[in-house]
Amino acid sequence: MTTTVNSDTRLHLIALPLAVLGLAVGIMLVWLEPLASLRQRPTPAMGRSASEVKLAAAPLPVELTDEELAFARTFSPLPPPREDPTNARSQDPRAAALGQALFFEKRLSGSGALSCASCHDPRQHFADGKIVAEGIGRGERNTLTLVNAAHHRWFTWDGRSDSMWAQGLDPLEDPLEMGGNRVAIVRLVARDSAYRTAYERAFGPIPPIDSNRLGGPRIPDAAKPVPLDVDDPLHVEWTAMREIDRDRVDRVFSNVGKALAAYQRLLVDNDSPLDRFIAGLAADGKTTTAPLEANELRGLQLFVGKANCVQCHHGPTLTDGEFHNIGVPVAGGGLPTDAGRYEGVARLKRNPFGAAGAFSDAPESEVAVVSQGLVNSPEQWGSFRTPSLRGVANTAPYMHAGQFATLEDVVRFYSTLEGAVQLDHHRETLLKPLHLTEAEIADLSAFLGALTGTGPAEEFCSAPDSPLAPRSIAR
Amino acid sequence: MKAWVAVALLAAIVATSACDRAQPPSISAATEPPPVPVAALQPVTASPPVVAEPVHAWHSTTSGDGGFTARWYTDPDPIVARDPFSVTIELFADDACTTPLVGGVLALDAAMPHHGHGMNVQPKITAVGPGRYRADGMLFHMFGRWELFFDHTTDGQTERAQTTVVLQAVP
C-alpha cells in the first residue's frame, strides 16, 4: 500500500501539533497560572502553601474531643463581611476600583510621600511590621492589619469609628499619619480626570468646589477642621468657608472614605490551614483531608481549653470585637497613658462621620442605634479592641503599642502576667495567669501560626493601572 | 479529520476558558449572595397578599415585688452574641397578663454579674402601644450568662423585673 502525502495530510501535520499545543497551553493557563502567581506572593511566615494540601482523608494526629471539635467548627468558614448599610457603595466594584487607586495615591498626604499603603503595606499583610506607626510623625499605636478588617463592628484599637468608611478618613488628616487635609484631597479627586470620572460613576456629580472657576465659590486650597487647635491656619481657613461649601467638601470626603472602604472590603484571607482543616473534617471529626500538625492541634486544644483564649477570641474572626483591659505592660515602664476605649467612645460620638451622622447612607439603621447608645464609662479606660487572630503570624509586633515582638512573647505574657499593669488593687482582673509549660507555649504559638492563609488576592495588592478598571467582587 | 477538529475545538475551548483568570482554589466556598430581584409592581386591583403573623417565642417574668409582669420576645431569637438585637415588651399590672401597665417609663439594661460588667450600650426604647414597648440596639458582647433587667419607673421610683439569658459559645 502506497502512502501518499496529499493536502489533507499536510493539514493534519500542522493541525495536530497546533491542537496539542493549544490544549497544553489551555491546561497551563487554567491550572498552573494560579500556582505561578502564588510563587510571586509572599509566603506566610509560618503558614503552608496550597500545594501541600493533602486530598486523601487521614486520621487526626491528635484526637479532639467533641467539645473541642464543636469550638473549632465555629472558627471556620469565614463568611463574607456583614453588609454595611451606612455605605451604599461598599459592594460597588466601581467604588472599589477608585478606592484601590486612592489607597496607593501619595498625593493624598500632606508631604506627598505617603499613601495608605505606606503603613498598610500589602507585602506585610497590610500592616507595617513596626512597633508603632511611623507616618509623617511617630504615632503611639501599633498599625493594625486591614485584611479581613471589614468584619469589625468597631474600628481601630479604641473603636473611635463605627464604620470602615469613617475610620479611613481619620489617618488622612491626622498630622502624625498622612497629614493631609480634606479640601486638598477633594480638589485632587475633582481635578484629576481619571479620579473624577471614577468618582462620578460611583457617587454622582462632584459639586462645584473649584475656586479657580470664574464666579465660582471661594474655597481655599487647603483646609480642614482642627477642633483641638482653633489657631491652626487650616482650621481658620475651614471656618472661614461657607457652610454649604464645607458640607460639599465633607460629602465628597466621606465618599472618598466609602470608596476606600469598598476596596478594603475585598482584602480577604479565608483559606488558612485551619480553614482547610475544618473544611476537610469528616462529620464525626475523626478524619480530615487537610490535617493540622500535631503541635498545631495541641495548640488548638489549649486555645479552647486550658488557655481559654476563646473567651475573647471566638467566632470565625477569632475576636469578640469588643474592648478589654488586660494590663499589657507599658513600653519603657511607667504609668499607662493611653485611655483606649474611654476616649474612643467620646470621639465616636462627636465624629460627624459615622453610622448616625449626616453622611451615613443609613442613619436610622441598627448600627446607628447601637452607636448612639454606646455607654462611655471610666471602666473602659485603657481597654482596647480584641484583635482578630486571622493572619496574626504576619502582623508582628503585637498589642496596641507593639509591646510584644513575637507571638511567643504574647503567649508568655498571658501565661505569667509578668509586668501586668494593675493600678487598682481593689478590682479583680479579667485574666488569671495560665502557668503554661514551655511545650504548651510552643504548641499554642504553633496553632496561632496556622491562622494565616494565602492572603488577599494579588490583584488587590498593588496600585491598579487606572481607577476606572472594575474590580471583581471577592468571595 | 473529524478527530483532529474535535481536538482543536477542545483545545480552543480550554484555552478560552483560561482567559477567565480562574482564582486559586479556595476551600471556604463562601459565595456572594445572589442579587435580590426588584419586586415587580403589583396592579392596584390585586388583593394584598396574606402574610402570616410571625410566630414569636414569648417569655415572661414578674418583678421582684410582684408589681408588674413583663412579657417579651427578642429578634432574633435566640440572641446572637455580638450582634444587635431588639426586644418587644408588654408590661402588665397582673400575673395573668390581662391588664396592661400604662404610664411610667421603661428602661432595659443587662449585666454579667460574675464578670462585673454591664451592657456597653443603652438601647433606644420606643412606646408602641399601651404598656407595649420596643427596645432597639441591644447588644450582648460576650458569651455566657447575662441577667436582663426590665426597669419600670414612675415618679422617681423604679421597680425591676429580671431574667436570665445564657448565650452559648458553641451552638
Added chain:
Amino acid sequence: MLVAVAVCMLQLAPAHAQAKVPSAPTRSAAACTIYGQFTRQLDELERPVSIAFASDGRCAIVEADARRVRVIARDGVELARFEGNTLPWSLATGSDDGAPLAVAFGPDDRLTLAAPRRIATFARDGSPWRLFTGVASAEPVAIAWRGTELLVADRALGVLVLSAEGVERQRIRDGLLRPGGIAVAPNGGFFVSDEDRHVIARFAPDGTLEKTFGDRGAFPGLFNGPRGLAISGDCLYVADELNHRIEVLSFDGEFRGQWGMHAVVPREGAGKIHYPTAIAIAPDGSSAIVAEPFERRIQTFVALDASSAAAATMPALGGVQSHFGASLAADGDLLLLHEPETASVFVFDLRGATPIHVTTFGGAGAALDRFSRIVGLGVDAIAQRVVSIDGGNQRLAVFQLARDRAESLKMDPFMARLVRSWTFDAWATAVASFSGGAPKSTLAPSSIARAPDGWWIYDALEGLIVGTDARLAPRSVLKTGVRGGTSLAADANGFAIAVPGIGAVELLDAAGDRKETIRGEGATRLIRPTSVAYSDSGALVITDAATDRVLFRRGATLSAVGARGISDGDFWQPDGVCAFGGGRVAVVDRGNHRAQVLTNDGAWVMTFGLGRAYTKPRSGGES
C-alpha cells in the same frame, strides 16, 4: 512644752532612703514637680484635716478631734497653739463649741480659721481676732484666700465667696455634689474637687464654670474620692483619697505625675500614703505636706529626682482587700459590710463558726444596681432582703437575696437582685405627701435601722426619722430636731442618734422627742461618736473614732473598752457597729481593715475580714 515638741520633731523617723515612690510624668509639656521623696512625718495628731503654709514657710495644722490649731516654724518649733478656750470663737462666746475644720493664711499672712458657720482671722500685728458668725457654711472643708476675698468650699452648699468683712458676695453650686477641696489659680480662677462625681471643676474668676475633668477610676487623669487641692506654678495637686495617692495635673486636667502607694503594713508611713485628704505646697516650692487624718499624721515630701522614679504600679495585693467602710448591718444569719473604694456590698453567711463571704454586689457606677457612696445598709434575714442608702447617687434601694439555705455554702455572684429603687427626690416627695401635703424639702437619708415590719430611716438635713414599710414607702414621720447625725439605732423604747459634730449621742423616745444627750465624761468622754447600735441585751453600743474605743451604756452607766492599736481588741478609727446575734456585737475596725466581734461585755471574741477569720488572739494586726 514647745521645746518638747521641737525635740520630738527632730527625733522623728529620718528620711527613708528610696521609699518606693512611683511617678511618671507623661508626654512632653511643662513638667510639674513631683514631691515623691519622703523626708519626715509627724504622728499622733488628732485628725489633722487641714494644713496651710504662710509665705515665710510657717505652717498651720488643724487637728479637728482635739479642736486645736498649731502654727509651726520651718524648723519644727511650735510657735503658737489655739485650743479649747483660746479658740477665737470660744474667746467670743465663752464656750467651746465647733471644731476648727479648715485653715489658710490670708493677705499679710493673717491666719484664717473656719468652723461650722464661723470664720475667724488673726492678723500678725497682734490685733485681736476678727470673728464672723452667721456664715452660711455649716460644714466647711477647705478655705482659700483670693486677694481680699475668702473662698469657702462647703460640703453641702458649694463655694461661698466672702469679702474680707465676712459678707457673702457670691454662692456657686454649678453641679457640685460634694466639694472636697479648693485651690485658687494665679489668674484668680479656682478649682474645686467633687468627691461624689470624682471630678475637678475649674471656675473662671467671675465664678462661671469653665471645665470639668476626671472620672472615677485609678488610672492617670481619673480620681476616686478627690479631696484637698493645692496649686504650685502651673500644676494642680490633688489628694486622691481612695486611690491612696497624690495626683498631679495641668490646669486642663492632663496627667503630669503622681506619688504615693498604699501601705503594706498597718500605720506604715515613710512615704506610703493611706487616705490623704489635704495637701499644701510650700510657697517656695521646696516641699509638700500631705495630711492623712485617718492615720493621724502628716508627711513631708521634697522633689523626687526624676531619674530615680520607679514604675508606678500599685503592689498587687492579691485580689480584694477588706477595706470595710463605715456601714454594716446584721440580722439572723446574714451580715453586710461594704467597701468605699469599689462601692461594693459584701454579704456574709453567719451560720458557721465564722462569717463566710457568699456574694459581692454593686460596684461603682450610675446604673440602678450600682453605688457611688454607700452611707447606710440594712438587712432582713427572714425576707432575705437588703436595703441600701447611696449618698453619691442619691438613691435608696432594695435588693433580694436569692439564697437557698438548703444548698451548701458557696460564693454566688448572682445572689443579689435589685428589686426597687427610689431617688432621694422621689422619696422626699413621698415623705412630704405623707405628712399631709407639707412642702417637699431636700432630704439626705444617712442611716437605717430595723423597725417591726419595715425600717426607720434617719435624715440628717431635716432631722427626721421616717418609718417605712418593706418597700421603703413612708408610714410615719417623726420630727426629732436632731440634725447632722451619722448613725441611727432603734429599739422598742426609742432611738439613739450619733452626732459626731457635737461629740454626743442623742437619745429619743418612741415619738422622736429628745430624752437625753449622752456626752460621757472623763475616761468615757465622747469626742467623735460615729456609730450606734442596740445589742441583744439592750445595751447601747457606741463607737468613737477619735478615741478608738467602743462604749457600752446600760442604764445610766457608760463603760468603754478598746484602745488605740492594731492588736485584737484594739481599734483604729472604729466606725460601724451592729448586734451580731448570740449576744455579740460586730464593729468595723476601719483603720485595721477588718471587723471585730465583741461580747456584750466588750470582750474580744473574733476578728474577720474577707476570706479570713480567727477566734484566738494573735499578736500584731491583720490587714
